[in-house]
Amino acid sequence: METATHPPAAPAAAQAGAAAQAAADTSGLDREVLLAGLEMMVRIRSFEDRVQREFARGEMPGFVHTYHGAEAVAAGVCAHLSEDDLITSTHRGHGHCIAKGCDLEAMVAELYGRETGLCAGRGGSMHIADFSRGMLGANAIVGGGIALATGAALAADTLGDGRVAVAFFGDGAANQGVLHESLNLAAIWRLPVVYVCENNGWAESTPAGYATSVVDVSSRAVAYGIVGVTVAGDDFEAVYTAACDAVYRARAGEGPTLLEAKVARIRGHYIGDPQQYRPRAERQEARRRDPVARLVEQLGTEAAPGRDAVASEIDAAFERGPRGAWPDPGTVERDVYAPAASQRAPVAAPPADREITFLEAVHEALRAAMAADDSVVVLGEDISGGGGLGGPHEGAMGGTFGATRGLLEAFGPQRVRDTPISEAGFVGAATGAALAGLRPVVDLMWASFAPLCFDQIFNQAAKMRYMFGGQTAVPLVLRMAVGAGLRAAGQHSDTLYTAFAGMPGLKVVAPSTPADAKGLLLRAIADDNPVVFLEHMGLYRTTGPVAAAPYEVALGAAACVRPGDDVSLVAVGECTLRALDAAEQLAGEGVSAEVIDVRSIAPLDAETICASVARTGRAVVVEESPRRCGLAAEIAAVISENTFAALSHPVARVTAANSPVPFSPPLEDAWLPTAADILSAVRAMA
Amino acid sequence: MLELILPKTGIYEGDVTLIEWLVAEGGEVAIGDPLFLMESEKIEMEIESDTDGWLHREAEAGLEAPIGTRIGAIAETPDERAALCGN
Ligand SMILES: Cc1ncc(C[n+]2csc(CCOP(=O)(O)OP(=O)(O)O)c2C)c(N)n1
Numbered sequence: 001m002e003t004a005t006h007p008p009a010a011p012a013a014a015q016a017g018a019a020a021q022a023a024a025d026t027s028g029l030d031r032e033v034l035l036a037g038l039e040m041m042v043r044i045r046s047f048e049d050r051v052q053r054e055f056a057r058g059e060m061p062g063f064v065h066t067y068h069g070a071e072a073v074a075a076g077v078c079a080h081l082s083e084d085d086l087i088t089s090t091h092r093g094h095g096h097c098i099a100k101g102c103d104l105e106a107m108v109a110e111l112y113g114r115e116t117g118l119c120a121g122r123g124g125s126m127h128i129a130d131f132s133r134g135m136l137g138a139n140a141i142v143g144g145g146i147a148l149a150t151g152a153a154l155a156a157d158t159l160g161d162g163r164v165a166v167a168f169f170g171d172g173a174a175n176q177g178v179l180h181e182s183l184n185l186a187a188i189w190r191l192p193v194v195y196v197c198e199n200n201g202w203a204e205s206t207p208a209g210y211a212t213s214v215v216d217v218s219s220r221a222v223a224y225g226i227v228g229v230t231v232a233g234d235d236f237e238a239v240y241t242a243a244c245d246a247v248y249r250a251r252a253g254e255g256p257t258l259l260e261a262k263v264a265r266i267r268g269h270y271i272g273d274p275q276q277y278r279p280r281a282e283r284q285e286a287r288r289r290d291p292v293a294r295l296v297e298q299l300g301t302e303a304a305p306g307r308d309a310v311a312s313e314i315d316a317a318f319e320r321g322p323r324g325a326w327p328d329p330g331t332v333e334r335d336v337y338a339p340a341a342s343q344r345a346p347v348a349a350p351p352a353d354r355e356i357t358f359l360e361a362v363h364e365a366l367r368a369a370m371a372a373d374d375s376v377v378v379l380g381e382d383i384s385g386g387g388g389l390g391g392p393h394e395g396a397m398g399g400t401f402g403a404t405r406g407l408l409e410a411f412g413p414q415r416v417r418d419t420p421i422s423e424a425g426f427v428g429a430a431t432g433a434a435l436a437g438l439r440p441v442v443d444l445m446w447a448s449f450a451p452l453c454f455d456q457i458f459n460q461a462a463k464m465r466y467m468f469g470g471q472t473a474v475p476l477v478l479r480m481a482v483g484a485g486l487r488a489a490g491q492h493s494d495t496l497y498t499a500f501a502g503m504p505g506l507k508v509v510a511p512s513t514p515a516d517a518k519g520l521l522l523r524a525i526a527d528d529n530p531v532v533f534l535e536h537m538g539l540y541r542t543t544g545p546v547a548a549a550p551y552e553v554a555l556g557a558a559a560c561v562r563p564g565d566d567v568s569l570v571a572v573g574e575c576t577l578r579a580l581d582a583a584e585q586l587a588g589e590g591v592s593a594e595v596i597d598v599r600s601i602a603p604l605d606a607e608t609i610c611a612s613v614a615r616t617g618r619a620v621v622v623e624e625s626p627r628r629c630g631l632a633a634e635i636a637a638v639i640s641e642n643t644f645a646a647l648s649h650p651v652a653r654v655t656a657a658n659s660p661v662p663f664s665p666p667l668e669d670a671w672l673p674t675a676a677d678i679l680s681a682v683r684a685m686a
Numbered sequence: 687m688l689e690l691i692l693p694k695t696g697i698y699e700g701d702v703t704l705i706e707w708l709v710a711e712g713g714e715v716a717i718g719d720p721l722f723l724m725e726s727e728k729i730e731m732e733i734e735s736d737t738d739g740w741l742h743r744e745a746e747a748g749l750e751a752p753i754g755t756r757i758g759a760i761a762e763t764p765d766e767r768a769a770l771c772g773n
Binding site: 053270280283 | 695696699732
């Protein structure tokens with residue numbers, strides 16, 4: 001098969017003249033290079049043969065996808081990477097691990113779910129990772145690693161440390177939107193990343209010829225103005241040479257490459273796949289495209305170097321790996337979160353010296369965090385505005401609400417990046433950047449847009465630390481505007497409190513005062529976990545006393561904002577203002593209401609909330625989600641479980657209606673939880 | 687010689703059934719040739735050979751047994767196969 005380049009003579013290819021030169025230098029590779037490549041391929045093949053055999057015996061839990069047929073790709077690409085370079089992988093990731101230098105015994109132990117595994121048995125085959133080798137994880141979400149690698153490259157580019165990132169993915173993933181978002185991002189930012197599509201002709205049982213609109217996935221590079229190359233993936237030399245160009249291009253600051261390697265899936269989709277959907281002749285043909293056999297033949301039959309050493313390495317790994325200790329069931333909730341801000345106590349707040357708005361408080365926190373730590377970057381749509389135009393145009397927007405205005409001028413375009421409208425792409429990239437040395441603060445505009453990047457939030461950012469056995473932290477903040485009342489209607493008003501709070505691994509914060517907004521945001525940025533920071537639109541213009549100097553407010557701590565004895569109003573976010581309003585009215589009726597501002601939805605400060613209710617004996621939970629399965633239900637359950645004996649009445653909930661947020665003012669007003677609703681709930685307990 | 691077992695083929699971990707041999711005792715097989723039919727969780731599937739060689743059968747069709755149960759072997763030579771049968 002000939003190497004095809006897309007676009008054939010486009011400007012990007014012309015700019016890559018130096019890379020083309022590098023290609024010329026590697027043609028007719030040294031025998032040493034080929035022998036080293038073969039040794040790596042044999043290591044991968046022998047490992048996978050053994051996995052297949054052991055899996056059949058039934059002791060290996062779950063299911064496993066082997067790398068048979070693509071060995072030349074991992075070997076040929078990773079030969080150009082150092083330990084510091086970063087890769088993301090797929091459900092078919094053993095080959096990538098091995099080529100990136102992961103320890104075989106720890107890999108085997110992981111496949112058997114042992115505490116001694118690379119991920120302490122939390123990940124298994126489909127979520128195997130080794131951060132010490134720059135292997136940022138297999139990914140059981142098809143396409144899940146692509147945006148992460150883009151972000152790792154963003155970190156390398158921002159930090160200027162010369163690292164390169166590689167995303168491996170299959171032809172199935174080539175039809176995921178996040179690939180297209182990522183290619184565009186990497187192209188406009190000229191990121192040092194290589195996208196390697198291992199096209200084995202099948203996505204599970206779906207042939208690429210049916211599911212993919214083009215013959216060469218690499219031809220899609222044209223649409224993004226980047227270089228696309230297709231090579232025969234069973235030809236080590238071809239892969240090695242093309243990867244050399246692509247990695248060179250990345251390191252030289254010439255931007256991304258889409259490198260497609262056409263390989264054969266020699267085995268089933270997973271071990272044991274009966275493959276009824278696949279003609280026998282096509283399977284036989286696939287077996288003939290064996291990259292290991294091809295390279296052995298190319299080098300001469302005696303030439304499989306170190307075969308014996310590899311065999312004993314693998315025997316030892318399979319001898320010891322499965323004998324590792326099982327994880328202790330008592331540790332099931334270990335490593336969901338990194339220690340809070342590296343266990344440093346929050347910086348205490350000096351006395352508040354002036355009044356500013358909630359929005360100004362958010363801005364001050366961002367500015368202070370960026371000034372204190374170069375690794376803090378902000379990105380999102382329209383956060384500066386006028387991207388690249390220069391003069392009075394650039395930076396003029398400063399975010400939809402103006403929270404990021406002026407940051408571009410203060411910190412420059414490397415650290416303040418406007419993004420295209422690609423939520424999955426840039427939230428995934430921010431997550432990848434957080435794995436690779438940055439502390440990104442993403443402005444997602446509205447929480448209602450979060451479903452566009454739920455995979456990146458839920459499957460990637462939130463789960464990574466746990467799935468990888470505590471190997472990594474994900475210091476990421478996702479800022480979002482939430483809340484109804486501004487006539488923004490159905491798709492710009494959700495709080496999504498419950499959705500975020502239900503994702504283990506996320507911290508979720510909803511401040512109600514300017515002082516808390518500043519202190520909690522600074523603490524969220526200092527925290528090593530992904531934090532969802534929810535800013536209620538109804539609060540942006542409210543004012544309050546805020547210290548000018550930077551300070552932090554601890555996450556996971558509720559605040560008693562009005563003491564009282566007769567009833568506890570447990571309020572979330574902007575509802576705290578309604579609860580305070582209700583408490584004032586109740587005081588006029590001789591009822592002393594205590595108001596607890598929950599502040600942190602996850603982790604929830606059950607102690608403070610329950611201590612209040614245990615004292616007052618009555619609780620009304622007030623929050624702005626639709627009632628069914630809303631956050632109020634969870635808080636009410638926590639209160640009931642812990643204070644049942646002290647309760648004189650069932651816990652009451654004041655919530656939004658069970659509908660999307662309506663537009664028409666009388667309807668929206670009816671949808672919202674109000675002070676009047678709180679008063680009725682309290683009066684019903686008399 | 688490669689041991690032949692009733693293989694795990696997915697997430698299912700219960701007993702499986704050897705439905706039918708697809709190659710006669712002593713038959714020569716190539717990698718990828720169907721060896722036997724197996725039923726796992728009511729799904730029938732052909733199990734193919736992972737290697738080239740000569741089949742030796744040790745279990746009868748109809749055997750219902752746990753995953754991992756040995757049912758035969760693929761010998762590297764006809765002589766090795768004969769030795770496995772004891773003739
Ligand atoms: C988002 C998502 N959709 C579907 C699946 C189920 N699934 C797992 S692997 C796979 C096929 C992937 O094909 P491809 O990307 O070509 O990789 P290959 O398996 O061929 O290596 C599918 C559909 C999944 N894991 N994730």
